[in-house]
Amino acid sequence: MKTRNLSRIALAVALAVPAIAAAESNFVTGAATATGANARLDFRIIIPSVLYLAVGTSNLPALTNNATVDQVDFGTIASPGGGAVAATSGPVNVAVRGNNGDISLTATHVGAGGLADGTGEFISMTTITGASGGGGIGHPTFVDNGTSAAVTVTPNVGTKITNRTDTWTFTYANATIPAAGTYGTSANQGRVTYTATMP
Secondary structure (H helix, E strand, O other): OHHHHHHHHHHHHHHHOOOOOOOOOOOOOOOOOOOOOOOOOOOOOOOOOOEEEEEOOOOOOOOOOOOOOOOOOOOOOOOOOOOOEEOOOOOEEEEEEEOOOOEEEEEEEOOOOOEEOOOOOEEOHHHEEEEEOOOOOOOOOOOOOEEOOOEEEOOOEOOOEEEEEEEEEEEEOOOOOOOOOOOOOHHHOOOEEEEEEOO
16 A cells, blocks of 8 residues: 555656656665655866967957957168167057967068068068067068968967966167168058968
8 A cells, every 4th residue: 555655646746847858867766764865967168269369459457359450560661771670669568369279370471572662662571570579479570562480379378278478678680771761561561460260
């Protein structure tokens, strides 16, 4: 009699509990106290691959888009051909964020001859060099009308996380005397596009 009543109670309880899709359950009984019922859950979190690059003005730490294109300016060269000069606009901020290992960084220039003055004269992009301020983001070597060889930015947080900020300083070799004029700006082949890629 007791067994029959217990079975009816178990059936009533089972029917009263709402059905849960794909839920594990474990029903046990005991002569006095029922113990040892177990049910399990599997947890999952999916993290997408993320990549962020900021050169110049950035939105750090917000990691949002910013359409501002800054200008590296050498101003008027006091002694043309007189040796290397630093950009008068000062250091450029740079930030790289990623979560899937090494990041490759390249610089692409479009325009044969380098920086143009609009009258057919040019200053080669190869006469301008960029240097890291020590934050672990090396600067690619410029080429005229093409894409530089990649530099590698390595993770600095664990094995795959990159979270680096740095500054780049720029130097113009100023080893020759070009024709008088204003060279570069976005209208005269002065724009460089940096690209970060990650596996």
